[in-house]
Amino acid sequence: MRLLPFLLLAACVQDVSVTKRDVDNDGDGYTVEVDCDDGRAVVHPDAPEACDGLDNDCDEAVDEDATDATAWYADADGDGHGDPDAVTMACEAAPGAVADGDDCDDADATTFPGADELCDGVDDDCDTTVDEDAIDVGTWHADADGDGYGDPATAVSACAGGPDEVSDGTDCDDTAAAVHPTAPEDDCADPVDYNCDGSVGYADADGDGLAACDDCDDADPAVHPGAAEVCDAADTDEDCDGLADDADADVTGTTAWGRDADGDGYAGAGATVASCEAPVGYVSVFGDCDDLDGGLHPGGAEVCDAADADEDCDGLVDDADPSTDAATWTTHYGDSDGDGFGDPARSATLCDTPAGYVSNDDDCNDGSASISPADTEVCDASNTDEDCDGLADDADTTASGRSTYYRDADADAYGSATVTTTVCDLPAGYVTNDDDCNDGSASISPADTEVCDDGVDQDCDGADDSCPGGGYAGDYAVNSGYDTKIYGSAAEDGVGSAVVAGDFDGDGVGDLVVGASGMTLAGYDGAVLGYYGPVRSGAWASTSYDDFAYSNPTSASANRLGGALWNVGDIDLDGDDDLAAYSALYTVTILRGGDTGTTTVTAASDGTFTCNQATRGGNVDGAGADDDWLCANQTYASNAGAVYAYSGTSTSAYATLVGESAGDYLGWSLSGGGDIDGDGYGDFVVGAVYNDSAAGNAGAAYVVYGPVSGTANIATADHKLVGVSASDYLGAVVKITGDTNADGYDDFLVSAVDNDTGGASAGAAWLVTTPGSGTITSFAAATYYGDEPGDSMTETDVDAADLDGDGRIDLVLSAYLSSASASAAGAAYLVYGPHGGTLDLGAADARWLGTNANDAMGADLTAIPDMDGDGDAELALAGFWHDYATTSASVTNRGAVWIWPGE
Numbered sequence: 037m038r039l040l041p042f043l044l045l046a047a048c049v050q051d052v053s054v055t056k057r058d059v060d061n062d063g064d065g066y067t068v069e070v071d072c073d074d075g076r077a078v079v080h081p082d083a084p085e086a087c088d089g090l091d092n093d094c095d096e097a098v099d100e101d102a103t104d105a106t107a108w109y110a111d112a113d114g115d116g117h118g119d120p121d122a123v124t125m126a127c128e129a130a131p132g133a134v135a136d137g138d139d140c141d142d143a144d145a146t147t148f149p150g151a152d153e154l155c156d157g158v159d160d161d162c163d164t165t166v167d168e169d170a171i172d173v174g175t176w177h178a179d180a181d182g183d184g185y186g187d188p189a190t191a192v193s194a195c196a197g198g199p200d201e202v203s204d205g206t207d208c209d210d211t212a213a214a215v216h217p218t219a220p221e222d223d224c225a226d227p228v229d230y231n232c233d234g235s236v237g238y239a240d241a242d243g244d245g246l247a248a249c250d251d252c253d254d255a256d257p258a259v260h261p262g263a264a265e266v267c268d269a270a271d272t273d274e275d276c277d278g279l280a281d282d283a284d285a286d287v288t289g290t291t292a293w294g295r296d297a298d299g300d301g302y303a304g305a306g307a308t309v310a311s312c313e314a315p316v317g318y319v320s321v322f323g324d325c326d327d328l329d330g331g332l333h334p335g336g337a338e339v340c341d342a343a344d345a346d347e348d349c350d351g352l353v354d355d356a357d358p359s360t361d362a363a364t365w366t367t368h369y370g371d372s373d374g375d376g377f378g379d380p381a382r383s384a385t386l387c388d389t390p391a392g393y394v395s396n397d398d399d400c401n402d403g404s405a406s407i408s409p410a411d412t413e414v415c416d417a418s419n420t421d422e423d424c425d426g427l428a429d430d431a432d433t434t435a436s437g438r439s440t441y442y443r444d445a446d447a448d449a450y451g452s453a454t455v456t457t458t459v460c461d462l463p464a465g466y467v468t469n470d471d472d473c474n475d476g477s478a479s480i481s482p483a484d485t486e487v488c489d490d491g492v493d494q495d496c497d498g499a500d501d502s503c504p505g506g507g508y509a510g511d512y513a514v515n516s517g518y519d520t521k522i523y524g525s526a527a528e529d530g531v532g533s534a535v536v537a538g539d540f541d542g543d544g545v546g547d548l549v550v551g552a553s554g555m556t557l558a559g560y561d562g563a564v565l566g567y568y569g570p571v572r573s574g575a576w577a578s579t580s581y582d583d584f585a586y587s588n589p590t591s592a593s594a595n596r597l598g599g600a601l602w603n604v605g606d607i608d609l610d611g612d613d614d615l616a617a618y619s620a621l622y623t624v625t626i627l628r629g630g631d632t633g634t635t636t637v638t639a640a641s642d643g644t645f646t647c648n649q650a651t652r653g654g655n656v657d658g659a660g661a662d663d664d665w666l667c668a669n670q671t672y673a674s675n676a677g678a679v680y681a682y683s684g685t686s687t688s689a690y691a692t693l694v695g696e697s698a699g700d701y702l703g704w705s706l707s708g709g710g711d712i713d714g715d716g717y718g719d720f721v722v723g724a725v726y727n728d729s730a731a732g733n734a735g736a737a738y739v740v741y742g743p744v745s746g747t748a749n750i751a752t753a754d755h756k757l758v759g760v761s762a763s764d765y766l767g768a769v770v771k772i773t774g775d776t777n778a779d780g781y782d783d784f785l786v787s788a789v790d791n792d793t794g795g796a797s798a799g800a801a802w803l804v805t806t807p808g809s810g811t812i813t814s815f816a817a818a819t820y821y822g823d824e825p826g827d828s829m830t831e832t833d834v835d836a837a838d839l840d841g842d843g844r845i846d847l848v849l850s851a852y853l854s855s856a857s858a859s860a861a862g863a864a865y866l867v868y869g870p871h872g873g874t875l876d877l878g879a880a881d882a883r884w885l886g887t888n889a890n891d892a893m894g895a896d897l898t899a900i901p902d903m904d905g906d907g908d909a910e911l912a913l914a915g916f917w918h919d920y921a922t923t924s925a926s927v928t929n930r931g932a933v934w935i936w937p938g939e
Contacts, residue, residue, distance in 0.1 A: 109124055614626060856883075
């Protein structure tokens, strides 16, 4: 849409008054109409042509007749110098043209200025002078007597000699033609040195007593007539008779030569010939022991051979001759077991094979005739390499006698019939039987115990056994139908402010300990009451049948003894569980199991510790004994919180883990005594409800695998699980449940008291069987949501035990603020195993409901190890604000604990 205005503007700026004939763009005086290039002032019809690659004069030719052209000369002989008479003017040189025109002969490449002058009758260097200073001149001598030999004193250099000049300057007398180097000198009496050799005929140069002209060699005193003819390499005629060496019958010094028939350089013992030089086929060295074999002679090398030949003619052969060439020896190997295969560790290097030796070293065991390369590989317990190929049993594909084994993937000692291997030796992960009906589960095999009515054939007998019956289902009013009710005698006793179970007297029967934080016992508020199982049925006051009791020694309002209780395990290893009791603000007192009677908690104390939580630890230190225990102080370091680990009855912590940040409240909840990673060491889980890692107050739970030691930040924990949303308060309760899915590893529950999935603050809990780090929902094997808004489910406690005797772990969760039966009457939920999926607790298998408003039933609960001998755990449910003894008039907050038997 903007194109049209632009075109109109372009049309408006054209100047139509200027014509083509008036335009001269380059200002050279020629208009565009006649100028062939109106963009260059050096181009127009009258411009001079120049060497610039342009058509300067507009005649459609480029650089022709350029005013700045260069002279170029033809160089026909290619010597770099041109013919001055063959010049061409051009911008660039034509092929074969050069810039220098100074050649005097352009047909001869050896003739040019600066060339070497030669004796050739040519002006080679073009300086108009011929053969001057030639580099190949000769030397000439005057020959005055005309005998062809010149006087050496008259030497001159020139290209050619003049008349009576010769090139030989060796004449010793240039005035006598009879005197020169080749003149004859045969008159012993003439004193003239005719041949210029420095001597005359009557001279005796070699002093042998004969004149030179009578001596056939006057330079050698041993050569003259009458001398003895002797053999010599030069064949000299020493006696000057014209015959030399063997041609002269008088020769002396001959050599005896013997016949060398085999040509090995050695003569045998046959006839000899005496002469100066060896006749053909004769040598001067004797001693050949076989002149018909060129390989046998005194200079030969003795070698090992099958014929035992005496190659060096010393009378000794092969191993008998110490000079036998070692390179021809053969290594032989001992064969002790006589199987035809030698021992590489026992050898002898000789010509011939000794007795008990063989020529190979292939035996891998020379002590057994049944082990050699000729034998067959068989499966055997010792993994013997019978065929000596370096491979034994399964490593050797030729081995015989293999067996079939069955895969035991779940390591329960029973194999799968469908996954087999046929090998010599039992491989890791395999067994000899195929009796497993499920090789993916270590809890399913013929050796396992059948769990009834779970749809699984645990003992591989082909059927899932049916349970004998029983089990809770539906809703139950906690205050009717119970087996035992333990209630407070007076107002504000608060019986049930805490409950904990275990075997505190070591008799193998479950026991129950109850806290009564408002009970006045021995003068001050707060008491702990213990009941050794089995307990009396019916409803009775808390102090009626207690086996032991601890009273509070102080009246401080914060010191409400019994407000919390924990089973810390057998820390003194005496066979019974020991107890930790809340005894003052952030103070925990250890009480040994086995007590009876009533005493103050101070008198019974085995140490006090600054904590708000405690739990059994098991073997957390890795020392072997299950005597460790843990406690937590959530207010440590500006409420960052801390967890401490103690061994046995020691009062000094051997390990400390501190919270990540101030205000996290690490240790709000704590559970130990389990083995989550299956390594045999104690592990624990600890909650930090105010941790903000995922969102504000989303909370966190940390999983710590033992052993632990020293001081560290909880950030080093093995796993960290965080809440889903802000203000979830994950970690309000943590609980190690035991092995809920029978995989050999303990599992745990983590609650988020204000999670809103089931309704505002309904609460949630997750069962984790395979922990990791991240949001709790990513690792949940089962999820439980609160029944109603405001339930704050699992704000206080949960527990796990087999309540119906089917071999599976059941879960009990609480919501003490539940108003399902009356406002804040409370509720407890039972979920039978196995566990999985997502469950709204309104659909739990069974539910116990508080009787009256504000009972707060479920504020604490515990599963009691079998108290009545029926094999099931019992369930203790506490309502510390309950007002009734049986059905009589209420007494405010007397509290109660109800025991419901397992079914």
